[in-house]
Amino acid sequence: MTNKVEQYYNDAKGNKWYRYFAIFCRVALAVAWGISGFVKISGERFAAGLSHNHPLGQYFDALLNTGYYYTFIGIGQVIVAILLLIPATALLGALASFPIAMNICVLAHSVRFEGTRVTTFLLLANLFLLCWHYDRLKFILPFKQLIPGAEPTNPKHLNGKFPYLFFSGVILTLAAIVFLNNIIYDIRPGNAPAECWNSCPGNSDPKACEAFCDCIHNKGKPLRECLEQYEKAKGKNKSQPVSESKNVHRLTIYGNLPTALN
Known part of the structure; x- marks a missing residue:
């Protein structure tokens, strides 16, 4: 079973469409953290259109009033965004990005924020990036290692076959998140x-x-x-x-x- 998963992973690493999707996830996360970070560095309240009495609005107001801690969070998010954009540091960026994405996703769901779909999408994109770098992460994971000679290689010519099954799964997953998000709560406070x-x-x-x-x-x-x-x-x-x-x-x-x- 382990060898089959490894073989599927190696095939994916050699497919250009998977690589394009990994780049898309990196850019999406980098844009999200970059915008959020710059807002905090500039000293502006994040999600300015959110009601001040909304549970998340109260949280953002309190966070804004923490002074340089608010700026510190913004600088950290911008650094993570830069790490994600640089191929050599993409794994480090994905590792640093994961607790941010997880924290924001749980926070959005706990206060029934209208943007829970987006935060869930970002978390899934981050998880995909961690899976994409499995060949470098597996050495610190408690999994059985590959048999000698089965390590992944870097092919000079990437496979151009479109992975219909994978992207169909991506679309179905996104649709399921949207559907479940619409029925999971009987009532929401709304952003305004x-x-x-x-x-x-x-x-x-x-x-x-x-x-x-x-x-x-x-x-x-x-x-x-x-x-x-x-x-x-x-x-x-x-x-x-x-x-x-x-x-x-x-x-x-x-x-x-x-x-x-x-």
């Missing part, structure tokens, strides 16, 4: 107040949703507390009998029925 309130008409309980948005964006309470209030409001609304307004509406209809018949 209007975004949160606009989602309420499609919610299973619009009134509870509006109370949740008010709790987040107007009162600035913690996400956990607002979610607890949301669940309580949903249970309360389900247990309530038909509202007075609905009864009045029915009486109005029936009261006008004789007039309509005449």
